[in-house]
Amino acid sequence: MVRAAPGRSGPAARPVLAGLSDEAAASLDGQLAAVRTLGWTAVELRSVDGIPLADLPRDEVRTMARRLAESGVRVVCLASRIGNWARPITSDFAQDLDELRVLEEYADLLNCSRVRVMSYPNDGLPEAEWGRRAVERLRRLTDRAAAAGLTLLHENCAGWAGDDAERVLRLLEEVDSPALRLLFDIGNGVPHGYRAAVLLRPLLPYVDHVHVKDAVRDAAGGIAYTLPGDGEAEVRTCLRLLAQAGYDGAYSIEPHLAVRPHEGLSRPGEGAADLFVRAGRRLAELLDTPVVRTPPDDAPVVRTPTGDAPAGDGPTDHGHGGGTP
Secondary structure (H helix, E strand, O other), X not given: OOOOOOOOOOOOOOOEEEEEHHHOOOOHHHHHHHHHHHOOOEEEEOEEOXXXXXXXXXXXXXXXXXXHHHHOOEEEEEEOOOOOOOOOOOOOHHHHHHHHHHHHHHXXXXXXXXXXXXXXXOOOOOHHHHHXXXXXXXXXXXXXXXXXXXXXXXXXXXXXXXXXXXXXXXHHHHHOOOOEEEEEEHHHHHHHOOOHHHHHHHHHHHEEEEEEOEEEEOOOOOEEEEOOOOEOOOHHHHHHHHHHOOOOOEEEEOOOOOEEHHHOEEOOOHHHHHHHHHHHHHHHHHHHOHHXXXXXXXXXXXXXXXXXXXXXXXXXOOOOOOOOO
């Protein structure tokens, strides 16, 4: 049985706003400064000083936890590397089990129960075998997470269930655990070649965390990231759909404007922090618009007379492929 999120009936309360704060700055000081500038009280942790969270020494994480608590900032998700773009289905599964073991302890220190995962890019296996292995790995990881009181959030990014709703629903059904939920990244459709709103609709009951970014694809197939709402990722439409569904989880910005780990891009400093803050302010503005906050149940997607979506929120129509957010 695929379990929907419990208790969703009607419009959600004002959402929690957060961000993958290493896109603002490498240091924890810089990350907290950006969050304070936005007036937010939540972050999603991925790395500090360029070091992935699970690779940080335990004592350093204890210190981080104390500083976050003193700053009044809570952690809404730990962004792991489990099953991500750098770990194909043929990679050593032991490294993912080891990372989850470390994050079980760090989640306790950071008072956070959610860990982002993906479902393993293929590496030459037949489709059926790729799927079988991906589901089995996620089942074992979910069992471990459940025993530790954690919830895994599968992201629509790299991996077997990254861009296909039927595969996502199959994954949820075969794992069959409340400890496996969905993280929906609105911006991933542009580089991966699908419409975000189309993928989102059948998955709405199972989404427990949202990433927000936006992008455009140029004539040569290149990807350029933009402020939320300025690209082709259907950000406004997805926010409306989530509001209609009574989504009450966090919205976490992952702007990719100065930092893109999958590309090895990192431009830390004041410029990165400014871009992060601009992206956060734009998200807050979008969430405050009436069409997002109080949509009618049958609200259509607004179209221009030519049949195209309005500039800055149009659908993509690309083949599968492209970069990996």
